Amino acid sequence: AQSVAQPEDQVNVAEGNPLTVKCTYSVSGNPYLFWYVQYPNRGLQFLLKYITGDNLVKGSYGFEAEFNKSQTSFHLKKPSALVSDSALYFCAVTPRGQAGTALIFGKGTTLSVSS
């Protein structure tokens, strides 16, 4: 079965420090990978996606993610965290071999940035 794992329920980081939110995946074939962020009482906002090409993908709000095929990972990173980055982050993958193109999500990681 195709799946996404986010091994950390919560990540805590001080403002100004680099942050990493981890994601690993299990899919057949070449994956299409996405990161979304969710603020309280709001829908998911798109951050970035990996389709093909350069393994380092840059997205919104200074976030980037690195695709690593050998480790089947797609970790989200930011060089300098802001308090306003505190939110719930979801990694997702597009499945293969199914009728539709709906995303399969991980369970989410809460990022807490302290001042």
Add this chain to the structure above:
Amino acid sequence: EAGVAQSPRYKIIEKRQSVAFWCNPISGHATLYWYQQILGQGPKLLIQFQNNGVVDDSQLPKDRFSAERLKGVDSTLKIQPAKLEDSAVYLCASSSTSGSTDTQYFGPGTRLTVL
């Protein structure tokens, strides 16, 4: 560009009652998705439409859930009768086509509480 609109934002009902949610996708987007997000979990697909046709409804509990997109634009998701385990946030998303690489844009969601 206006985003995905959903209403109502919040709904509280008794078990065995019925409820309906409405979604208006981004203008011109052919593909529409309904996801269910239970507290502490990532969103899970309920149904995917391409224009007014169903692409994937394999995870829709068809004994109680129904959805339609009659004119290929707005969509309605209905639950009848509701159960306690239906308490969740219902997210609508749209994308311009049904391609696996397309970004899905999410609405703010409808938070359903079943008492």
